[in-house]
Amino acid sequence: MGKERIRRYEQAAELLPPRLRRLAMELPDARKECAEELRLRVCEPLTVLTDEGELSVAPAERDALVTEEDVARMVAGVTEYSRYASAETLRRGYLSVRGGFRIGVCGTAVMRDGTVCGMKDFSGLALRIVCERIGIAAPVVPRLWDEAGRLCSTLILSAPGGGKTTLLRDLIRCISLGSTEHRALRVAVVDERSELAASYQGRAQTELGNHTDVLDGCPKALGVPMVLRAMSPQVIAVDEIACAEDVAALCAAAHCGVALLATIHAAHTDELACRPLWRQLLASEVFSRAVTIGGAGNDRMYTVEAIPCSAGSACS
Amino acid sequence: MLRWFGMLLIVCGGLLTRQALVDEMRRAQRIRSDLAAAFEAMEAEVRLLLTPMPALLRRTYGVEADAFLRGVSVRLACGTALETAWRDAAEGLALPEAERMSVATLGGRLDSGEEGVCAALALTASELRRDYDRNEVKRGERERLTTSICISISLFLGLLLL
Missing domain, CATH: 3.30.450 (Beta-Lactamase)
Structure with a gap:
């Protein structure tokens, strides 16, 4: 490393x-x-x-x-x-x-x-310096599936610079590659600010798995319906939900049966209830899991919780 | 006999000079035409596809334009800034000073916004086309003039020898 x-x-x-x-x-x-x-x-x-x-x-x-x-x-x-x-x-x-x-x-x-x-x-x-941390999502991924074997829509939370994008990138890779327990899923990434795939002249520069399609440089509110129609994904991943249009686009996608992976600037799940936009997101009941990132550097802790929040289980 | 042979050599020299001058004029026309076509194609690519400069420089446009753009590419690969690379490559063009300057200054306007780049390429292309057309109109007349001057001078020198 x-x-x-x-x-x-x-x-x-x-x-x-x-x-x-x-x-x-x-x-x-x-x-x-x-x-x-x-x-x-x-x-x-x-x-x-x-x-x-x-x-x-x-x-x-x-x-x-x-x-x-x-x-x-x-x-x-x-x-x-x-x-x-x-x-x-x-x-x-x-x-x-x-x-x-x-x-x-x-x-x-x-x-x-x-x-x-x-x-x-x-x-x-x-x-x-975009750094891929291959494998950091491995302890988190098994906790994101429900009893029926479906991937739960998941929010990743941390303060700015906490490593949300790095975790999301590896989550996408893991889900796109699949495992012995869960088959690979088609993931569409709407990479508005080219942070997830770090695309350069149309080519992803990071490892996102072999069932991942990347829509680069497109606003999330426009890109989510586009990939939904064009690529028939099973999972849609976006970085940094920041406005009501993003929330609306994700809700529309979720109602089409697509699982969502998204990041959000919030230190913990309690903060979600404090801001109007996040309240709107919670009210939509689209997301059923939250991963909160704690710690810093190489000692990051990932806490997976159900939404609405129950007792979390920590994994490092 | 030796004098006749000398005269023959002088006439041949005159004809070769005439051929070299005519070839030079025709090559300048080819350069104008190739560069104008290349700049027009580059302008269209930037406008339609926003193709980055290194890819534009690698395209094939015509012998003379390719040689010029390859020169820019090689200098860029050596770490020279685009403006300097373009100017240095333009120095080697077999064109009159004013036209060389016109091509050389284009390099300084290529690292800007889409509209600026397109306008600069289109302007230089149109200047080259205008020069090409002007020279093409006079080409026959100039070639005849060059021929007559070269032959006249060589015959005159030949007669002096005799």
Whole structure:
């Protein structure tokens, strides 16, 4: 696992401009292993986000100072000098790049008719090191089936950065591959922000199983009915339910007999009853299982609960 | 006899010079035509499919355009920025200075939004087409003029030798 994380870090560092790449590569392996993001801010040193917070990659911060040219050059490089081809994701503040990485982009938004139509004068980039943790869902999957052998629609909950997407990705892989107890199911992934499959030019860069279809870059509210009609899935997976339209689309799909897998920003199930949108989700009675993620780093705990909540059973 | 042979050599030299000049003019026309067609095809691909630049550079358009775009591709692969790679490749085009500059400046406008890229490609293509048409109208006249000048000068030098 450690070596894999170091390899992913070095792959990510390859995307940096040469001067910063050299500094990022010189980081000790222990730091590379726990790196979650590389952050570039104009006139600030290049930093790496780890469990301990943001750390400069160079002992002398002056050496790691990021210039406007560095940022512009990196954007040009990762978009392969084809900013027009990435305009849609750039408009939404991120870029999906080769290797399954995502870059959050900050700068000056170009507005037209009240909507963001582009981004210019880039001032900050957050290169997220997407890490697959193959097998983390293995202890969770057996608890997601009911007595009749059907997959229960499941919500994954945690605070931001808690590992929801990583768990969902592995859940999709497990369900799509099947096991000796449960046959493989057809899974459709509506990957609005290219985080689950990390698609690059139409190809998934992460392991999602061999019965998985990915609709990339499409809003969930539009994508769920599309995959439902076009791909006849048995399971639909989406990341980060955030608005009423998403909830409505998922409810409609659930009433067609499809199991759902989704993530949501909430620390625990009690929080679901506190916000109107989540109350609406609970009232729809679409989801019957919740997986709450606790702990941090390699010591994450997954608690599976029935919805409405009963006593949870913990598995690590 | 030796003088007659010398005169023959001078006339042959004149004819070869004429052929080289005519070939150069025809090649410039081929470059204009190929590049214009390539830029039009690239513009259509960007507009319809948002095809990324590396894939556009790998497409086949025509001998002269392919050689130019391959040059850009090779420089890009070496880590050169698109603008510099494009400008350097344009330096090698067998076109008059103004037209070379027009092609070279296109590189700086390719890493922008869809509308900007399409407009830049379409503009350069139309400039090249215009130059091609203008030169095509005068091509016969220029070739005849080149032929007559080359033959006249070589005959004159030959007669001087005699």
